[in-house]
Amino acid sequence: MNDQAKILIVDDEVGILKLLEITLKKEHFTQITTATTKAEALAHIANTTFDIILLDVMLPDGDGFSLCSAIRQQSTAPILFISARTSDFDKLTGLSMGGDDYIKKPFNPLEVVARIRAILRRQREYGQKNQTSTAFEYATFVFHPEQALLMVKGKPVHATAKEQELLRFFCEHPNYVFTTDQIYERVWGEDVYGEEKTVTIHIAKLRKKLGDDTKNPKVLVNLRGIGYKFIPPAGDNS
Structure with a gap:
């Protein structure tokens, strides 16, 4: 249920905080925490486990x-x-630092609600899938979704929740071609619309973590003008 989700909103504009808080409460999200500074946000995160974090870029202390x-x-x-x-650079920077998605101001607060619902729904679905003991074993990496464990050439590699969800999607659909829109719909949420860069940046990060050649990828292949295809590394044991 919505009222079980813990949401942190970080923005130095009090008006935006109030707008989002009022809108979310109308949509039955009740566990909302706000912060106007970087220090305040970190203090909240140290004491509370949040389900989703909304984050502004410009803050007074960083x-x-x-x-x-x-x-x-x-x-x-x-x-x-x-x-x-x-700018594209700002969006690239935000997603490269670990962000899952990027909404531009000015925004429609109902769009934010739609994105939050999609993210939470995907989390639930992903969690339900991970209750089964599925492992994906390939020549260069092993992925255990239920343990949130990615091993590349025998060494553990940290991957964010969204990167793991994207990797599982590809592992479940080897050798299929998907457009960026299809990937966004399947991994970020089917009832919201994202931008191509959100998908491409996450794929670029995933390639790097899998040890795929970023200039000439062999595993997460880009078919120009068509989409992306996951080609299992040779010698997979799945």
């Missing part, structure tokens, strides 16, 4: 990018950037 990186040292909770900084 930027949201460095805060996102610090959060990732303590939490795997989905992070949704909401920012007036809308």
Whole structure:
């Protein structure tokens, strides 16, 4: 249920905090915590396990990018950037630091609600899948979703919750081609619309963690103008 989800909103604009808080409460999200500074946000995260974090980029005592990186040292909770900084570079930076998605200001608060619902629904579905003891074993990596464990060439590699969800999607559909829109719908949520860069940046991060050649990938292959295909590394044992 919505009222069980713990949400942290970090923004130095009090008006935006109030707008989001009022909108979310109308949609039956009741466990909402707010912060206006980086320090305040980190203090909340140290004491509470949140289900989702909404994060502005411009803060009075630092930027949201460095805060996102610090959060990732303590939490795997989905992070949704909401920012007036809308350049491709800013979005790339936010997602590269560990963000799961990026919404541009000004925004429709109902769009934020839709994204939150999609993220929480995907979390529930992913958690239910992970109750089964499925493991994906390949020549270069082994992935145990139920343990949130990714081993690449025998060594554990940290992956965010969204990266693990994306990896499981590919492992469950080897050698199939998916467009970026299809991947976004299946991994981020079918009733919201994202941008191509959200998918491409996450795939680029996943390639690096899997040891795939970023310039000439062999595992997560980009078919230009068509989409992406997961090709299991040779000698898989699955």
